[in-house]
Amino acid sequence: MSHQHESSPEDGGWSGRRLADADPGLNLRPAWRLADPAIEADAIAFWHRLNLLPPRTGADERVRQLAAAAYRDGRLIAVATVYLEYFAQLRGNFAWYRCAVDPEHRRDLASTAITVFTRDVLERWSAENPEEAVLGLAAVIESRALADRRRDPVWANTGLNLVGHNVRGEQIRVAWFAHARVE
Ligand SMILES: CC(C)(COP(=O)(O)OP(=O)(O)OC[C@H]1O[C@@H](n2cnc3c(N)ncnc32)[C@H](O)[C@@H]1OP(=O)(O)O)[C@@H](O)C(=O)NCCC(=O)NCCS
Numbered sequence: 001m002s003h004q005h006e007s008s009p010e011d012g013g014w015s016g017r018r019l020a021d022a023d024p025g026l027n028l029r030p031a032w033r034l035a036d037p038a039i040e041a042d043a044i045a046f047w048h049r050l051n052l053l054p055p056r057t058g059a060d061e062r063v064r065q066l067a068a069a070a071y072r073d074g075r076l077i078a079v080a081t082v083y084l085e086y087f088a089q090l091r092g093n094f095a096w097y098r099c100a101v102d103p104e105h106r107r108d109l110a111s112t113a114i115t116v117f118t119r120d121v122l123e124r125w126s127a128e129n130p131e132e133a134v135l136g137l138a139a140v141i142e143s144r145a146l147a148d149r150r151r152d153p154v155w156a157n158t159g160l161n162l163v164g165h166n167v168r169g170e171q172i173r174v175a176w177f178a179h180a181r182v183e
Contacts, residue, residue, distance in 0.1 A: 019157050078101040136180055138175075
């Protein structure tokens, strides 16, 4: 599926495609703390096929971080993971987010859709597990594919807004959960 779209300043400096434009045939499934064997097996095969596991990260470790999966026509095309870690700069715990989209399915808003979905899954889980004190979804923007979008501090679709940079100069973005409260 491909979309025709153009950039316009009214859209905040990027193409302005909205989540509503994402493929309605995308089947988004939660995975966080569900240990769903079918999603786990599909995700491991996906990571190996696309050679996405860094040398020191085993598939077992990454599987425990599974947060959501996106299927199209019964085939896994995008995977989202998170790990929980304290973020000193914002004095709270965050769900640190990563996602990968099958190269054949990129530029179709799959990553946008799975990011919004994962944010909602983690937000609900965090509200139900207040002892974990997770305040939001956080992401380090590593991908060169997102270079053009870096100039926009606010990402309206996902709510991942700029909050700072890490020591490597990469952007750190956070989508606060609605129930988050700071000291
Ligand atoms: C980065 C990645 C997740 C983007 O997935 P995607 O499904 O193609 O992203 P979307 O279709 O939701 O794109 C959202 C916006 O990102 C930007 N973007 C994504 N890929 C881009 C590319 N190759 N070139 C320029 N802009 C790009 C665009 O602004 C796009 O909106 P637009 O198409 O309306 O211009 C995907 O390229 C990927 O899996 N890369 C490898 C793994 C990785 O780097 N993950 C990120 C680390 S967390």
